[in-house]
Amino acid sequence: MRRVAEELSVSPMTVSNAYNRPDQLSESLRQRVFETAERLGYAGPDPVARSLRRQKTNLVGVLYSNALSYAFDDAAQILFLKGFAAAAEEAGMGLVLVPGSVGTSPEERASAAADAAVDGFVVYSIAENDPLIEAALRRRLPMVVVDQPLQDSIPFVGIDDEAAAREVTQHLLNLGHENFGVVSFTISETGLYDGLADPSRQASSTFPVTRARLTGYRAILEDAGLCWDEVPVYECPGSSKALGQEAAGILLCRRPRPTAILTLSDQLALGVIETAKECGLSVPEDLSVVGFDDIPEAKVSTPPLTTIHQDHAEKGEVAGRLLVAQLREEKVRVENLLPFELIVRGSTNQSS
Amino acid sequence: MRRVAEELSVSPMTVSNAYNRPDQLSESLRQRVFETAERLGYAGPDPVARSLRRQKTNLVGVLYSNALSYAFDDAAQILFLKGFAAAAEEAGMGLVLVPGSVGTSPEERASAAADAAVDGFVVYSIAENDPLIEAALRRRLPMVVVDQPLQDSIPFVGIDDEAAAREVTQHLLNLGHENFGVVSFTISETGLYDGLADPSRQASSTFPVTRARLTGYRAILEDAGLCWDEVPVYECPGSSKALGQEAAGILLCRRPRPTAILTLSDQLALGVIETAKECGLSVPEDLSVVGFDDIPEAKVSTPPLTTIHQDHAEKGEVAGRLLVAQLREEKVRVENLLPFELIVRGSTNQSS
DNA sequence: CGCTCTATCTTTAACGTTAAAGTAGTGTAG
DNA sequence: CTACACTACTTTAACGTTAAAGATAGAGCG
Numbered sequence: 192m193r194r195v196a197e198e199l200s201v202s203p204m205t206v207s208n209a210y211n212r213p214d215q216l217s218e219s220l221r222q223r224v225f226e227t228a229e230r231l232g233y234a235g236p237d238p239v240a241r242s243l244r245r246q247k248t249n250l251v252g253v254l255y256s257n258a259l260s261y262a263f264d265d266a267a268q269i270l271f272l273k274g275f276a277a278a279a280e281e282a283g284m285g286l287v288l289v290p291g292s293v294g295t296s297p298e299e300r301a302s303a304a305a306d307a308a309v310d311g312f313v314v315y316s317i318a319e320n321d322p323l324i325e326a327a328l329r330r331r332l333p334m335v336v337v338d339q340p341l342q343d344s345i346p347f348v349g350i351d352d353e354a355a356a357r358e359v360t361q362h363l364l365n366l367g368h369e370n371f372g373v374v375s376f377t378i379s380e381t382g383l384y385d386g387l388a389d390p391s392r393q394a395s396s397t398f399p400v401t402r403a404r405l406t407g408y409r410a411i412l413e414d415a416g417l418c419w420d421e422v423p424v425y426e427c428p429g430s431s432k433a434l435g436q437e438a439a440g441i442l443l444c445r446r447p448r449p450t451a452i453l454t455l456s457d458q459l460a461l462g463v464i465e466t467a468k469e470c471g472l473s474v475p476e477d478l479s480v481v482g483f484d485d486i487p488e489a490k491v492s493t494p495p496l497t498t499i500h501q502d503h504a505e506k507g508e509v510a511g512r513l514l515v516a517q518l519r520e521e522k523v524r525v526e527n528l529l530p531f532e533l534i535v536r537g538s539t540n541q542s543s
Numbered sequence: 544m545r546r547v548a549e550e551l552s553v554s555p556m557t558v559s560n561a562y563n564r565p566d567q568l569s570e571s572l573r574q575r576v577f578e579t580a581e582r583l584g585y586a587g588p589d590p591v592a593r594s595l596r597r598q599k600t601n602l603v604g605v606l607y608s609n610a611l612s613y614a615f616d617d618a619a620q621i622l623f624l625k626g627f628a629a630a631a632e633e634a635g636m637g638l639v640l641v642p643g644s645v646g647t648s649p650e651e652r653a654s655a656a657a658d659a660a661v662d663g664f665v666v667y668s669i670a671e672n673d674p675l676i677e678a679a680l681r682r683r684l685p686m687v688v689v690d691q692p693l694q695d696s697i698p699f700v701g702i703d704d705e706a707a708a709r710e711v712t713q714h715l716l717n718l719g720h721e722n723f724g725v726v727s728f729t730i731s732e733t734g735l736y737d738g739l740a741d742p743s744r745q746a747s748s749t750f751p752v753t754r755a756r757l758t759g760y761r762a763i764l765e766d767a768g769l770c771w772d773e774v775p776v777y778e779c780p781g782s783s784k785a786l787g788q789e790a791a792g793i794l795l796c797r798r799p800r801p802t803a804i805l806t807l808s809d810q811l812a813l814g815v816i817e818t819a820k821e822c823g824l825s826v827p828e829d830l831s832v833v834g835f836d837d838i839p840e841a842k843v844s845t846p847p848l849t850t851i852h853q854d855h856a857e858k859g860e861v862a863g864r865l866l867v868a869q870l871r872e873e874k875v876r877v878e879n880l881l882p883f884e885l886i887v888r889g890s891t892n893q894s895s
Numbered sequence: 896c897g898c899t900c901t902a903t904c905t906t907t908a909a910c911g912t913t914a915a916a917g918t919a920g921t922g923t924a925g
Numbered sequence: 926c927t928a929c930a931c932t933a934c935t936t937t938a939a940c941g942t943t944a945a946a947g948a949t950a951g952a953g954c955g
Contacts, residue, residue, distance in 0.1 A: 192911065202935050207913060216933060234681040238660040239594045240911030243940050248591060248660060250639065259632045263625035273615035280611045280642040285659065287602065288628060288638040307637065308590040308600060308660065329586040544941065554905050559943060568903060592941035595910050 192236065195227050210236055242308065251279050251514055252287045252309035254327060256300065256317040256380075259290050265430065265458070266486040268315070270503035271337070271510075275313060278511020282518075284310070301326035311514045313337060318380035318397040333517035335510045339399035346523050348510045350531040352400055355499045356407025356453075358533045359481050362497070363451045364415050367542035368479060371422050372442040372449035373408060374459045375401060376430040383428035387441070390420055404455050404483065423449075427459060435462020443470055443478075450478060450542045457482035457489045457498055464492070464538065475540035485534055494537030501531045544588065547579050562588055594660065603631050603866055604639045604661035606679060608652065608669040611642050617782065617810070618838040620667070622855035623689070623862075627665060630863020634870075636662070653678035663866045665689060670732035670749045685869035687862045691751035698875050700862045702883040704752055707851045708759025708805075710885045711833050714849070715803045716767050719894035720831060723774050724794040724801035725760060726811045727753060728782040735780035739793070742772055756807050756835065775801075779811060787814020795822055795830075802830060802894045809834035809841045809850055816844070816890065827892030837886055846889030853883045 196203040201220070208215040209224040216224075228235070242248045253275065255262055262268050272286075279286050289307045304312070304326035311333035317324055319341060327334060328342070336342075338349040363371070378388055378396045396402040409419045425442055427434035435458060442449055443466065454460040460482030464474050472478050474494055482489055482498035489496035506529055516523045548555040553572070560567040561576035568576075580587070594600045605627065607614055614620050624638075631638050641659045656664070656678035663685035669676055671693060679686060680694070688694075690701040715723070730740055730748045748754040761771045777794055779786035787810060794801055795818065806812040812834030816826050824830050826846055834841055837852035861879055868875045 203911090204913075204936080205934060207911095208934085211913075220933085232681075232683065234678075234683070235657050236913090237595075237911050238658050239591060239600060240940090241658075241913080242591045242660060243589075243595050243910090243942085244912045244914080246940070249658070250660070252637075259628040259638065260625050263621055263628065269615055269621060273612050276611040276615065276640060283642065285604075285642055286611065286640040288640075290632040290635065290637055305587050306590050306593075306601070308594060308602070326586075329584075331584065331586070555941090556906080556943075557904060559941095560904085563943075566902095572903085588943090589941050592910090593943080595912085595940090596942045596944080598910070 192233060194231055195224065195233050198227050198231065199223060207236065239308075247310050247518075248308050249283065250285045250287050250309045251511075251518075252289045252307045252312045254289050254304060254307075254312050254314045254317065254323060256321055256323055259288055262288070266488065267456075267484045267503045271315065271507040274504035274507025274509075275511040276507070277504075278508045278515060282511075282515040284515070297322040305330065310518055311335075313510050313514055314339075314341070316398075316400070319399060320397055321380065333514060335514045335517075337506065337510055340526070341399070344525065346513050346517070346525050346527065348506055348513065348527045348529065349400075350499075350501050350529050352403035353407040353410075355483070355501075355531045355533075356404040357411045359483070359497075359499055360408050360411040360453060362533055362535065363453070363479060363481065363539065364411065366451075366479065366539060368451035369417065369542065370447050370449045370451070371408075371412065371417070372445070372452045373405070373422060373424040374435060374438040374442070374452060374454040374463060375405065375424055375426050376434075376455050376459065377401065377428060378405075378426050384426050385428050385434075385437075386426065388424045388426040392426070393424060401455065408453055430456045430458050432458050432462040432465065435459035436466045437462075439463040439466035443467065443472070451539070452478065452480050454481065455483050457484050457486045457496055460496055460498065460538070461488065461492055464494075464496075475538050476543065479539040479542070481539060489534075489536070492538075497536045497539040498534055499531050500534045501529060505529065544585065546583055547576065547585050550579050550583065551575060559588065591660075599662050599870075600660050601635065602637045602639050602661045603863075603870075604641045604659045604664045606641050606656060606659075606664050606666045606669065606675060608673055608675055611640055614640070618840065619808075619836045619855045623667065623859040626856035626859025626861075627863040628859070629856075630860045630867060634863075634867040636867070649674040657682065662870055663687075665862050665866055666691075666693070668750075668752070671751060672749055673732065685866055687866045687869075689858065689862055692878070693751070696877065698865045698869070698877050698879065700858055700865065700879045700881065701752075702851075702853045702881050704755035705759040705762075707835070707853075707883045707885075708756040709763045711835070711849075711851055712760050712763040712805060714885060714887065715805070715831060715833065715891065716763065718803075718831065718891060720803035721769065721894065722799050722801045722803070723760075723764065723769070724797070724804045725757070725774060725776040726787060726790040726794070726804060726806040726815060727757065727776055727778050728786075728807050728811065729753065729780060730757075730778050736778050737780050737786075737789075738778065740776045740778040744778070745776060753807065760805055782808045782810050784810050784814040784817065787811035788818045789814075791815040791818035795819065795824065803891070804830065804832050806833065807835050809836050809838045809848055812848055812850065812890070813840065813844055816846075816848075827890050828895065831891040831894070833891060841886075841888070844890075849888045849891040850886055851883050852886045853881060857881065 192206050196206045209221045301322040304323050312327050314336045336347040340347045378401050380397050425438040460480050463480050467478050482496045485498045485500035489498050513523050548558045561573045628638050653674040656675050664679050666688045688699040692699045730753050777790040812832050815832050819830050834848045834850035837850045841848035841850050865875050
């Protein structure tokens with residue numbers, strides 16, 4: 192920029208104004224500035240320097256604790272991102288996917304949040320005590336949290352997971368089921384675990400979503416007089432079809448065999464159905480299975496999945512708008528609960 | 544940072560070193576720096592200022608000309624992004640989705656590229672003459688182009704679309720087809736068009752991918768002695784199932800009715816099949832349909848789709864690695880062709 | 896005792912911009 | 926002819942950091 196200014200013997204400020212405030216200089220000079228810039232290979236004000244000076248980057252960050260590429264495996268996360276991106280774009284802001292890098296040391300994970308050049312964060316599906324969160328909080332940037340009320344003052348978006356879990360469980364009770372199994376994704380971030388989780392592990396859950404859903408299942412089953420401690424809860428180290436298959440392999444061997452399986456995600460549910468079929472059980476005649484989230488695939492699977500519907504894209508959009516509103520120094524509501532709905536499809540039936 | 548330094552009566556440089564070069568000061572002082580920082584609410588070196596000083600942001604940008612949210616509608620794009628994100632993360636870099644905003648003015652679109660605080664770009668599916676590209680080139684940042692050789696010196700990744708188009712066309716010829724129809728997505732960015740595209744419009748295509756595929760179809764059909772000008776080419780203003788349905792509505796009314804339809808994407812092909820079914824035509828008995836890209840849905844549709852397979856996630860990874868290599872000032876190959884494969888499934892059959 | 900070494904900190908000078916305030920010169924109204 | 930506004934620029938002073946080079950003091954050594 193200085194070179195351009197010298198070349199024209201004007202002050203750098205005039206060059207800056209040519210780009211930012213056309214009304215501050217004559218049109219003819221402005222054109223000469225652009226020509227000279229072109230000739231000297233100057234591409235316009237440097238975005239980083241501008242960000243420093245203006246104290247804003249026009250970027251919002253999405254904080255994951257998973258590897259970035261996992262974010263693209265899950266239909267629900269993609270829809271969320273889509274909605275969030277739409278809101279960001281509407282506000283003229285770009286989206287930064289901050290690499291969280293599961294498996295790296297806590298310091299590295301924290302520094303990912305500390306080093307992100309953004310004006311605000313959205314925190315997606317991260318354990319309560321993750322150092323990433325502490326680091327993000329320290330930045331004192333506007334923040335929105337998804338699915339997990341994490342601090343009183345930080346706006347969050349999500350559904351009432353516990354109520355949703357209660358509703359889907361009640362549905363199965365109404366169908367006459369008495370023998371239940373549960374397939375959960377990660378319960379606690381203290382070491383990935385793959386196997387049956389006893390009540391003490393369940394209680395130690397650091398993932399609010401997991402905890403809320405399990406609590407919902409439990410509440411309704413206990414209301415119905417069932418003993419929760421006898422309900423096998425299989426914890427998978429993630430949420431995929433393959434892990435659901437593995438979990439079902441264990442649960443379906445138990446006696447008495449469950450007639451209904453509650454899963455914390457559709458992906459897991461689809462895996463459970465797969466394994467049930469392989470074992471010669473037909474769904475829903477021999478086994479009812481319910482999911483959670485209502486991903487697009489749930490509608491077209493065989494049988495189609497009974498599940499809790501929530502609008503992931505809208506969740507993303509709301510999160511985006513909440514963040515943008517904060518960046519504009521507007522006050523926003525802290526608690527933003529979205530509706531959910533039990534969708535009864537073909538994977539649940541009367542207990543036989 | 545200055546406040547922290549003053550509080551401890553050391554120089555700001557020492558505080559900086561506490562974060563960046565632990566070996567440059569005593570461990571005890573370093574701890575005191577961190578304590579004081581915590582107490583004063585200093586979250587560590589500002590990423591923007593650091594980027595300015597170091598002349599790197601650790602961010603790579605993805606340039607779209609579409610609205611950001613469209614990027615999440617297409618399975619192929621998502622897979623690409625997944626692969627790209629994986630490569631970026633491996634290199635410790637974050638991903639910026641730069642809002643391109645279709646429909647905005649050319650100046651705004653160019654400024655999106657000019658204002659992105661990134662160390663490098665990947666250009667995805669943008670028209671050759673889009674101002675976005677010119678703006679990006681002006682930045683003189685490392686760049687990778689996907690699917691479209693755009694300048695001699697800029698590395699690109701993609702398949703040989705023309706060869707792939709030839710192969711899938713030959714497949715249909717081998718099955719005895721003689722009456723063809725083509726469903727294309729956008730041919731030229733000069734105004735979105737929805738209808739039959741005559742040869743002159745085809746020739747004016749500014750989207751290299753579109754052009755290459757059409758050229759491939761044409762070459763093989765002409766080799767077989769068919770007259771390309773008599774083959775109806777329907778141009779859709781995008782790539783979705785709904786647009787494919789619309790196009791098929793027109794093409795299937797023509798006499799002689801095509802017995803084979805070549806489409807430029809699986810989404811379009813799925814739409815064509817939908818409409819064919821609605822018209823009482825069965826696929827593949829009455830009509831053969833081929834797609835392009837082999838998105839996950841192609842495998843499970845009814846009938847499953849004959850299409851050209853390419854590995855979108857790998858394309859993303861390669862693009863990411865090429866970009867990272869350039870950032871490290873390594874030399875990279877300009878031409879990076881990936882393999883493709885004709886996958887024959889149930890949507891094509893002998894001409895009846 | 897002077898000499899080099901090492902560890903620990905400091906000084907200087909950018910990185911590239913722009914908000915805010917200032918300065919001419921020109922026109923225009925009273 | 927003074928006062929005042931207006932246009933078209935310029936000056937100043939940050940924004941928050943860090944690379945590179947410099948300074949100081951005590952330790953080790955012959």
